[in-house]
Amino acid sequence: MLRVSQLRKVFNGGNGMGKIALDNVDLHVEPGDFITIIGSNGAGKSTLLNVVAGAYDVDQGRIWIDGQDVTIQPEHRRARFIGRVFQDPMVGTAASMTIEENLAMALKRGQAPGLSRGVSNAERGRFRELLALLDLGLENRLQDPVGLLSGGQRQALTLLMATISTPKLLLLDEHTAALDPKTAEQIGELTRKIVGGRRLTALMITHNLQDALEYGNRTLMMDQGKIILDIRNPRRAKMTVDDLLEQFVALRGTRFLDDRALLA
Amino acid sequence: MLWSALVGTLEQGLVYGIMALGVYITYRILNFADLTVDGSFPLGGAVAATVIANGGSPLWGTCLAAFAGMLAGLATGFLNTKLKISGLLSGILTMTALYSVNLRIMGRANIPLLRKRTLVSWFGDRGLAPWVLFVMVLMLAKICLDAFLKTELGFALRATGDNEQMIRSCGVDTDTMKLLGLGLSNGLVALSGALVAQYQGFADVGMGLGTVVAGLASVIVGQALVRFDGLGWATTAVIVGSVVYRTAIFAALRLGLAPTDLKLITAVLVILALSGPSWRSICEKLGRGRNRVTGIPTP
Ligand SMILES: Nc1ncnc2c1ncn2[C@@H]1O[C@H](COP(=O)(O)OP(=O)(O)OP(=O)(O)O)[C@@H](O)[C@H]1O
Numbered sequence: 001m002l003r004v005s006q007l008r009k010v011f012n013g014g015n016g017m018g019k020i021a022l023d024n025v026d027l028h029v030e031p032g033d034f035i036t037i038i039g040s041n042g043a044g045k046s047t048l049l050n051v052v053a054g055a056y057d058v059d060q061g062r063i064w065i066d067g068q069d070v071t072i073q074p075e076h077r078r079a080r081f082i083g084r085v086f087q088d089p090m091v092g093t094a095a096s097m098t099i100e101e102n103l104a105m106a107l108k109r110g111q112a113p114g115l116s117r118g119v120s121n122a123e124r125g126r127f128r129e130l131l132a133l134l135d136l137g138l139e140n141r142l143q144d145p146v147g148l149l150s151g152g153q154r155q156a157l158t159l160l161m162a163t164i165s166t167p168k169l170l171l172l173d174e175h176t177a178a179l180d181p182k183t184a185e186q187i188g189e190l191t192r193k194i195v196g197g198r199r200l201t202a203l204m205i206t207h208n209l210q211d212a213l214e215y216g217n218r219t220l221m222m223d224q225g226k227i228i229l230d231i232r233n234p235r236r237a238k239m240t241v242d243d244l245l246e247q248f249v250a251l252r253g254t255r256f257l258d259d260r261a262l263l264a
Numbered sequence: 265m266l267w268s269a270l271v272g273t274l275e276q277g278l279v280y281g282i283m284a285l286g287v288y289i290t291y292r293i294l295n296f297a298d299l300t301v302d303g304s305f306p307l308g309g310a311v312a313a314t315v316i317a318n319g320g321s322p323l324w325g326t327c328l329a330a331f332a333g334m335l336a337g338l339a340t341g342f343l344n345t346k347l348k349i350s351g352l353l354s355g356i357l358t359m360t361a362l363y364s365v366n367l368r369i370m371g372r373a374n375i376p377l378l379r380k381r382t383l384v385s386w387f388g389d390r391g392l393a394p395w396v397l398f399v400m401v402l403m404l405a406k407i408c409l410d411a412f413l414k415t416e417l418g419f420a421l422r423a424t425g426d427n428e429q430m431i432r433s434c435g436v437d438t439d440t441m442k443l444l445g446l447g448l449s450n451g452l453v454a455l456s457g458a459l460v461a462q463y464q465g466f467a468d469v470g471m472g473l474g475t476v477v478a479g480l481a482s483v484i485v486g487q488a489l490v491r492f493d494g495l496g497w498a499t500t501a502v503i504v505g506s507v508v509y510r511t512a513i514f515a516a517l518r519l520g521l522a523p524t525d526l527k528l529i530t531a532v533l534v535i536l537a538l539s540g541p542s543w544r545s546i547c548e549k550l551g552r553g554r555n556r557v558t559g560i561p562t563p
């Protein structure tokens with residue numbers, strides 16, 4: 001479903017030194033894979049998702065989505081394949097527009113907007129049904145501006161928007177990290193329900209090592225711009241967080257450094 | 265005497281209201297402070313006046329003016345989205361360039377339109393006051409804009425002004441949306457300039473000075489006065505704001521202020537309106553202080 005080969009991304013530092021964020025990354029994602037990605041701070045996890053989504057150009061390498069080479073396609077062209085949820089709940093929705101308007105734009109992801117009505121009554125009915133599944137009472141607030149919603153509600157809405165027109169690839173970048181523990185739990189559950197229930201292909205960055213092993217079917221560990229570990233079932237099913245940390249030490253010779261992971 | 269002066273004020277509010285709708289598109293919807301307006305407004309006047317002075321149809325001249333305004337907006341959009349020049353500077357560059365362009369089009373600094381066939385005189389010949397023309401054009405613009413903002417394209421335009429990352433993730437090219445918004449906006453502005461030239465009986469290369477600030481004043485005043493939700497109300501507010509603004513100007517003149525001071529007054533008005541939130545917090549601080557003295561707890 002997604003294949004990247006020899007991906008390299010270098011950011012220019014202020015002092016003229018390049019920072020290698022992705023260092024010859026190869027990855028093959030099968031249809032239906034739900035992959036969790038962990039790694040130390042600055043490992044290049046977000047950069048990988050951003051490069052796949054087209055937010056940054058690559059310096060080298062190729063990206064294929066569903067067999068199609070998208071390496072030089074701009075972000076908005078690739079968006080027809082990709083649903084995204086960001087860490088910051090503010091990024092995924094337009095605050096001044098209503099819930100139904102946001103959903104309507106997401107529903108037509110990848111289609112050139114035209115002069116037909118932005119939201120139809122049929123769509124409203126569908127939105128109401130889908131929102132009811134979130135169990136947040138949003139189904140009665142279609143005409144409310146999204147800016148009135150809480151962070152958790154906005155993130156749930158973003159998740160719904162990212163998946164309302166089935167994406168070939170769902171990219172989740174620490175999408176529960178900015179939420180309080182209880183809300184994070186709910187959004188996590190919702191993610192599992194949506195991705196698992198509809199057999200979506202997804203990449204999810206998390207700093208919670210426990211979650212990394214519990215969610216999905218495959219786990220990647222990144223460090224210094226490289227994928228250093230790619231664990232699949234059945235091996236993954238037997239792994240514990242301690243095993244993960246040990247693996248990291250064995251591979252890198254240093255301790256796994258993610259302040260948030262250690263706190264979690 | 266006063267009555268006809270008031271009608272004149274209303275007419276100004278209406279005809280400049282078309283310009284204010286254009287400013288509303290960039291400033292409020294696209295979140296883009298577009299200074300092209302000070303150049304595209306006289307551009308509209310210049311194009312319409314040139315066509316009319318050369319014996320052309322006033323309707324054709326007015327349409328051509330709107331089209332020229334769109335091109336001016338697209339030029340600013342091109343500078344901003346393709347050449348990556350900041351929005352503010354892009355507008356200033358186009359506005360500056362347009363000064364020369366407008367002089368080229370007119371061939372001189374001022375074109376009188378007295379005794380020429382204009383849209384205003386066409387209405388006059390049929391016993392209709394200019395405000396009838398202006399209301400028709402303004403209502404048409406308002407209704408079309410309201411309807412447009414409820415379409416898919418209108419959603420995409422609004423989202424571009426709200427959250428570019430979000431709408432790009434929905435597959436929309438935000439550069440195209442900015443070009444569209446700037447084009448529409450400056451088309452309306454130039455249309456307004458074309459009608460103003462026909463209304464006042466001349467086009468002048470300096471007639472654009474302060475247009476943006478007057479447009480902003482109308483948008484801000486309108487929003488302060490009309491506090492209903494919904495998009496139809498937002499454009500209504502702009503029109504109300506434009507009429508109120510022209511009335512305030514009229515009142516200021518009646519009170520004996522010099523016409524040359526008006527731009528200063530308008531600028532101060534806009535500054536006060538834009539700094540409203542800061543003033544409120546200052547007042548609240550003062551209020552809290554007083555309450556501490558009286559011993560009444562603040563909520
Ligand atoms: N836009 C940017 N400009 C310059 N450098 C960047 C940019 N984005 C990321 N980097 C650098 O690239 C490296 C990888 O960053 P990235 O955000 O991908 O890390 P990450 O694995 O997501 O880390 P975290 O867990 O802290 O989110 C870091 O050294 C970072 O400083």
Ligand SMILES: [Mg+2]
Pocket residue numbers: 045046047
């Ligand atoms: Mg990150």
